[in-house]
Amino acid sequence: MEKIKMDTPLVEMNGDEMTRIIWEGIKEELIRPFVDLNTEYYDLGLKHRDETGDQVTIDAAEATKKYSVAVKCATITPNAQRMEEYDLKEMWKSPNGTIRAILDGTVFRKPIVVKGIEPYVKNWQKPITIARHAYGDVYKDVELIADEPGEAILSFKGESGQEKSMTIHNFDGPGVILGMHNLDESIESFARSCFKYALDMKEDLWFGTKDTISKQYDHRFKDIFEEIFIAEYQKDFDKVGIEYFYTLTDDIVARVMRSEGGMIWACKNYDGDVMSDMVASAFGSLAMMTSVLVSPKGYYEFEAAHGTVTRHYYRHLAGEETSTNAMATIFAWSGALRKRGELDGNRYLIAFANNLEKASIDTIEAGNMTKDLASLSSIKGQTLNTFDFLKTVRQQLESNLK
CATH class of the missing domain: 3.40.718.10 (Isopropylmalate Dehydrogenase)
Structure with a gap:
């Protein structure tokens, strides 16, 4: 041929x-x-x-x-x-x-789902897609060893001259410090990619962070997703008959385990790394x-x-x-x-x-x-x-x- x-x-x-x-x-x-x-x-x-x-x-x-x-x-x-x-x-x-x-x-x-290999979670009947944010968080972190007592400070110096700072922790002895960041632009791209992919696949989109604990960092993700969804995608989701909703990460995990699958699960960078391996293993193999x-x-x-x-x-x-x-x-x-x-x-x-x-x-x-x-x-x-x-x-x- x-x-x-x-x-x-x-x-x-x-x-x-x-x-x-x-x-x-x-x-x-x-x-x-x-x-x-x-x-x-x-x-x-x-x-x-x-x-x-x-x-x-x-x-x-x-x-x-x-x-x-x-x-x-x-x-x-x-x-x-x-x-x-x-x-x-x-x-x-x-x-x-x-x-x-x-x-x-x-x-x-x-x-990749094939006959003869059943998921370890018995009620999973359809593939679960993990949408992993691919920028920032622990993968762009900076780290320090606190090798003596002292004060760790988080600070920001703006181009305008404004300065913000807060105490992370007062160390009585040795410890370790981690700094992470993300960008509004990247989170916005993450949100739009997820919404577009959900529309292409005609599958529900679930998103969860820990905004009750991380009241600014994780809450930023929640707010950006919500704003973009309402302004740009809600009407299209309604037409197709699919749903977007946000809840806490631990609630998402419980919902996923009880579900039959078939949704797109949006995750922050590290969550997506771990949860995609979990989903792959539960469906049979990382090679699938x-x-x-x-x-x-x-x-x-x-x-x-x-x-x-x-x-x-x-x-x-x-x-x-x-x-x-x-x-x-x-x-x-x-x-x-x-x-x-x-x-x-x-x-x-x-x-x-x-x-x-x-x-x-x-x-x-x-x-x-x-x-x-x-x-x-x-x-x-x-x-x-x-x-x-x-x-x-x-x-x-x-x-x-x-």
């Missing part, structure tokens, strides 16, 4: 370790045989980030602004051990954090969690929600067989290809992306899956290694496309 053409490139960001191996396997088995793949390529592998002083990460984010759609492989955020292992010049920041700050978006994470960064300016960056699968990578390097789940990375590619097709009016590319996802799910539901899913699934079948799974998905895809 003739390959599907792509008029506009999407930004391709390669990554690290086992996911980098899978990345190439997906392109060779599941995309290039069917699509005349057109990408602008950036190598975000840790060695290349180090060689470029992390400029490659900034360049990839700026390219996403140009082309609107990106697909990203999982990458390493280095710690002290990685500094030594890779002989790095610097302990580079999270590339995800850098990209999110430049694109000013919200991360939407949603589990899709992730897309959506900017209100019209930028989209698709990736898997999991890490680089280091343990499997070193087994692979030793020549041992691995059974690594590629589903979230496959769905990152299908999501990016579908969005490219939607923006370009390319119905063939949209149909291919839908077929790729269906073939992947059909493969698992037919009993052909990697080791992590075989241990969870009630469907009896065969456990496949990393590359045989991709080949089996290709066979299913070819069958679906006939």
